Amino acid sequence: MAKVGIREVARVADVSVGTVSHYLNGTSPVSDDKSRRIQAAIDQLGFVRNNAGRQLRLGHSSTIAYVVPDVSNPFFATIAEGIEQRAAGRGLSVFLANSKGDQPREDAYLDLFEEHGVRGMIVASPGQIENRLASLSARGTPTVLMGQLASSPSQPSISIDDVLGGYIATKHLLDIGCRRIAFVGGPLSVRQVRDRLEGANRAVRESGAATLEVIDVETRVISAGHAVGDAIAARDPAMRPDGVFAVNDLVAIGMVQTLIAHGVRVPEELALTGYDDIEYAGSAIVPLTSVRPPHEEFGVAAVDLLLAVIDGEAPDPAHLVFAPELVARASTAR
Amino acid sequence: MAKVGIREVARVADVSVGTVSHYLNGTSPVSDDKSRRIQAAIDQLGFVRNNAGRQLRLGHSSTIAYVVPDVSNPFFATIAEGIEQRAAGRGLSVFLANSKGDQPREDAYLDLFEEHGVRGMIVASPGQIENRLASLSARGTPTVLMGQLASSPSQPSISIDDVLGGYIATKHLLDIGCRRIAFVGGPLSVRQVRDRLEGANRAVRESGAATLEVIDVETRVISAGHAVGDAIAARDPAMRPDGVFAVNDLVAIGMVQTLIAHGVRVPEELALTGYDDIEYAGSAIVPLTSVRPPHEEFGVAAVDLLLAVIDGEAPDPAHLVFAPELVARASTAR
DNA sequence: CGTTTCGATCGAAACGTTTCAAGAATACGC
DNA sequence: GCGTATTCTTGAAACGTTTCGATCGAAACG
Incomplete structure (x- = not known):
């Protein structure tokens, strides 16, 4: 199983690597003839785009993270559904993580996701983590605190009253x-x-x-x-x-x-x-x-808030509070 | 927020980039003096290692994926716990994904993880996905099918009788x-x-x-x-x-x-x-x-099996079948 | 004291992708 | 037929990291 990259595809299809990239991303039009040859080469070689190279060049990934204390809790699971739906609609994938309410473990995941260059994180935590989230933001990874009202006005949060x-x-x-x-x-x-x-x-x-x-x-x-x-x-x-x-x-x-x-x-x-x-x-x-x-709205709103923050359009104060109903x-x- | 990389750290600590890398990975001894300077620089700059660059050079990541139809199902959640424990013990992180029993969505996640270069995947699926998993394996990403006995002897699987x-x-x-x-x-x-x-x-x-x-x-x-x-x-x-x-x-x-x-x-x-x-x-x-x-053992065994496959030590046939108890x-x- | 071994350090190359500036080919208007 | 706009295509540079071979000083050895 030789690893096959974009240049191997280019060689087989007899085009330049730039053209293959354009074909893959739709960055620039590619003639029908070459499109066919490229697709054929991809199929033949079983080419899979290498995200590491892509992300390295791009400077960011297209994923967000959702960190919860307990995935099996139906409350968080339902929200996760809303999050994934909305994120998918925006071309983002969601990485899920289970902190089990364990601080070290939560920390480890936050580090992991930061190293992986996620675009942002939605974090539900029972603990005091505003400082931690502030550091993340300072280093360039926006976060939304879920489940508790943030005490700092600059920390976006989404919670239930x-x-x-x-x-x-x-x-x-x-x-x-x-x-x-x-x-x-x-x-x-x-x-x-x-x-x-x-x-x-x-x-x-x-x-x-x-x-x-x-x-x-x-x-x-x-x-x-x-x-x-x-x-x-x-x-x-x-x-x-x-x-x-x-x-x-x-x-x-x-x-x-x-x-x-x-x-x-x-x-x-x-x-x-x-x-x-x-x-x-x-x-x-x-x-x-x-x-x-409000389960469903909650996940959707969390993603929208996070995206707003990513785009630098954070409302101020960036706190969304939802009212529960009987x-x-x-x-x-x- | 200027993005800070390993070379910036090296500049501030007045060492070479190679030395910083050695310090981070313990690849080669670093003198106490420089260790201190490097650590100081890291703290001062808020350096976070960029996984994309790392992974690109390394050729692989240090994560595995666990794809389930429903994270909120306590059955899968308990197994996830076993998986994460064992994986952590082996220096691996786990990416979790929720396919909701939806084939296109499952496919999307499989693609995503393959592009991300995970070391391997543990996939629980209600559907017929052996062909899909075979392609993944052929391209270099080992998989373990969870929950159903694989029909192909070469497809590792772990299931309950x-x-x-x-x-x-x-x-x-x-x-x-x-x-x-x-x-x-x-x-x-x-x-x-x-x-x-x-x-x-x-x-x-x-x-x-x-x-x-x-x-x-x-x-x-x-x-x-x-x-x-x-x-x-x-x-x-x-x-x-x-x-x-x-x-x-x-x-x-x-x-x-x-x-x-x-x-x-x-x-x-x-x-x-x-x-x-x-x-x-x-x-x-x-x-x-x-x-x-057997929930707990199940997750642990799945990781062990996956690791064995990754190391090319797949038992043959690679099927583990567990007996339930009343x-x-x-x-x-x- | 000469030689060897060892521990630290360095600088540069390489990983696979996207993008940029520029070139080639084609079509168009006159 | 000529200039020019338009559409495709190209090759190379750049992203941040690890690793390799080379270098250098000091310690160990006889």
Whole structure:
């Protein structure tokens, strides 16, 4: 398997390398005759364009990177879809990376992509990485911070108003008559958790007539919901909350499963809402009321924002904040 | 932001470019004095190594690609984790791509990665892509086919014995006393579905005392399970199967939810097993018996196989087949 | 002390592509 | 038939890195 380059193609087709390049890129018209000969040579030799040489000469690649803490999270996966669609429409490919919420690993990927000369990056990270992103920008790789509002006005970011989300979820519980509200979630060091709780607080404060209990969990997965569900079912019924706002759908799903298993009626005795509106939310045993961030638009908007920054047309301040909406289902239907 | 290259670093540190390269790669010893000067220059200038130049000179990159139909599928996500771990241990990075089961899109990614000169690819595809992979190999990019047994002996592949999986799932149902078995899944054009059904057939045939009904579904998601669950619950109880083997956990989860909602007792009246043992399987309302493919080992083995092929040490035939195992839970506990 | 070996360093060539300025060929208008 | 515009084509330079052979000083050896 001799490696075949553009000059080999040129030799076989009996044209110059420049012409082959023009043919490949449409940079300049190529006569029909030579076009045919070139294509024939490409097919015959199995020529594949070498991106390294191309990129070296061009000075940039035609890819962007999307770095997330967890690709298997349906939330990020749906956004990825929007990103890829939009990027493809702009002639860009997307490199995906899984940081697993691990800082060193995230760093390694950021370095890797920078060395690879991506045009820009969209980074969703639970951590504090604004400084890191600022360095990247300073060296010429634009970034968009996804999922949290950037504190620096010059750092483009795209996020969801989680305070508002927490507010509308809790308001909904209050509206259907709940008075002993519980917020299930943690740890508060996670921004999103903190914001949702803050929204819940605000709604309760506004109402004036309800109480808010906080039930802390370490992880935000189904099994954590099971544990909390067990604990609540074990309480004296008078001590149970009558409305629960779970920090995400996984926790809510876990809770509803055990609550029902213990004979606690949802939503009659205890109404419950989740957050994120993942695919399974509507498919749960009691279809789950949830707060839905705008998945599809989100990815598209992220790419558009990144492209704007790349083209030096960053809006200022470059922060996009999306409002989530409530999806009411059976788990709060009174 | 002037682009800063290795020669700029060399100029500032007052050494030759060759020395900087040696420092970066450890190719040859560099004196402490110059090491310090070089590092200082790098920090000062914010130098980032340009991968294009490097790769062009080297003739190859240090990345491999992992192409899957659906990154958000926990099955592929878990494997990805194993792949990344192992690859990192070998000094390789992993590029992830989402083909969405879409052939043109998959093709586009394969082209992209080939142009990028990846060292090799691990490709999970529901389609017929052996010819495509053969071309890649012929042009110098080794591949490992994941998820289906390659028909060509020379095409390395790594797969799970789905026939065996279908067999043990069905055998388990027979063992606990089921006699009217139903297989829920489709379409049969999908290899994995076909194989699982074949295993089920074999188990039923062996037993001699049971019947196997096939309930076809178009998609293998929760909502499809709901539909089938509704249909079964609507039947005259005497006409219902007493044991169901669902082609995957999503379908099984959907079924168990609606069956229970309709008052059909699981597992007493109807025992049910899923397939894949996804994270949610154990967290379902009735914890789900499932067939567990060896996730972790799988990714590691895929990388090892790919590396062997890259080094020209492909075992022959280069097919690795893993055996799944049954995880018994409440949904079949009689 | 002469010779060899070894460790550091250097400068230049090479990797495969795109682009640029310029040349060749063809068509056009008169 | 001549100048000129137009359409194609060309060869060479440049992108940033690694690597190779050469050089040089110092240490090791007898």
